[in-house]
Amino acid sequence: MAGAGFESLERCLEKHLPLADLQEVKRILYGKETRKLDLPSRAFEAASKGDFELQGYAFQAVAEQQRRPRTVRMGLVQNRTPPPRGHPVVKQITALHRRIEAIVEVAAMCGVNIICFQEAWTMPFAFCTREKLPWTEFAESAEDGPTTKFCQELARKHDMVVVSPILERDTEHGDILWNTAMVISNSGAILGKTRKNHIPRVGDFNESTYYMEGNLGHPVFQTQFGRIAVNICYGRHHPLNWLMYSINGAEVIFNPSATIGALSESLWPIEARNAAIANHCFTCAINRVGEEFFPNEFTSGDGKKAHRDFGYFYGSSYVAAPDGSRTPGLSRNRDGLLVTELDLNLCRQVNDIWGFKGRSQEMEFTVLKSMNVLSRTGKNLRSYPMCKLMS
Numbered sequence: 001m002a003g004a005g006f007e008s009l010e011r012c013l014e015k016h017l018p019l020a021d022l023q024e025v026k027r028i029l030y031g032k033e034t035r036k037l038d039l040p041s042r043a044f045e046a047a048s049k050g051d052f053e054l055q056g057y058a059f060q061a062v063a064e065q066q067r068r069p070r071t072v073r074m075g076l077v078q079n080r081t082p083p084p085r086g087h088p089v090v091k092q093i094t095a096l097h098r099r100i101e102a103i104v105e106v107a108a109m110c111g112v113n114i115i116c117f118q119e120a121w122t123m124p125f126a127f128c129t130r131e132k133l134p135w136t137e138f139a140e141s142a143e144d145g146p147t148t149k150f151c152q153e154l155a156r157k158h159d160m161v162v163v164s165p166i167l168e169r170d171t172e173h174g175d176i177l178w179n180t181a182m183v184i185s186n187s188g189a190i191l192g193k194t195r196k197n198h199i200p201r202v203g204d205f206n207e208s209t210y211y212m213e214g215n216l217g218h219p220v221f222q223t224q225f226g227r228i229a230v231n232i233c234y235g236r237h238h239p240l241n242w243l244m245y246s247i248n249g250a251e252v253i254f255n256p257s258a259t260i261g262a263l264s265e266s267l268w269p270i271e272a273r274n275a276a277i278a279n280h281c282f283t284c285a286i287n288r289v290g291e292e293f294f295p296n297e298f299t300s301g302d303g304k305k306a307h308r309d310f311g312y313f314y315g316s317s318y319v320a321a322p323d324g325s326r327t328p329g330l331s332r333n334r335d336g337l338l339v340t341e342l343d344l345n346l347c348r349q350v351n352d353i354w355g356f357k358g359r360s361q362e363m364e365f366t367v368l369k370s371m372n373v374l375s376r377t378g379k380n381l382r383s384y385p386m387c388k389l390m391s
């Protein structure tokens, strides 16, 4: 399995294919070509100085007569997590705050309106170890922990909506842990939170040892720049999860993740892209980068030798559009910022062409009725979270 030596699928294709073949391959694998964004040179300079990659693309929609274009810019951030050995928890969190602060500065130069970080971005992905301390000490209050305060500052300073996935400690309710994404308005106010609702029990992703399945349904957040939802990592394997966010009104669904090459890299380009097509929305897939080593050896329960590393987090963050087009991925081996410009009008335009969403809703109605979840009048008997729109 390739590690850092294999930079990206795109670089490989570009290096080895003749131009005419490359164009056909890209047409099939990436759909309608996205336009390269003309980002400011000082943004590229700052990215180069900060040693992270910067790429920008725009998706097009057709001009309508009755609606103005609803053009917004998204920022996706992927990054390495510094090696945990020996450093106190607070020092590690602070180091990540500084790293993200620098990347968000560049996002602001690029006119980003909504930015999303990777899953559990303030910590190493230590769930493979099955050890509790010090890892559970990375959990914070979602409402007034230091990371949320830090993100509120960023949001205010840059007039940017911030989606911040963290390990949450719910001190109000029994001190339990959740895998949560905070959604912070560009005013700095907290819009709300969403919790990971499917938890992996696969390979070294021993996450059910730490936190519970989310209990907040499929909330959608009305921001100044469109309606957004967050489907955290493993949730991307569940088509009904994307569907619920979309039926609840999401125009953009973020998928902050932490996943490794041996497990999921062949699924990665398909799943978020398919979800964008099936649900007539934009999807933003974000993965962390690099290797993480832990102080104590652990086994993977597969008869193989104990080891201290998780595997290779392959980055490759990308955005997919409802018409099936997608951006190239960020690299597999560097921190990066992907800036995309979307016209949200494309969601309805594609819905009108293909019409999957009406079918899905009809289908859901039929399924719920057959499960005796709906009454004969269509009233939902289990108060299924159909339309929870937060503002």
Ligand SMILES: NC(=O)NCCC(=O)O
Pocket: 119, 200, 205, 232, 233, 234, 235, 257, 258, 259, 260, 263, 264
């Ligand atoms: N973080 C997480 O849910 N990872 C599970 C592996 C995967 O979904 O690819």
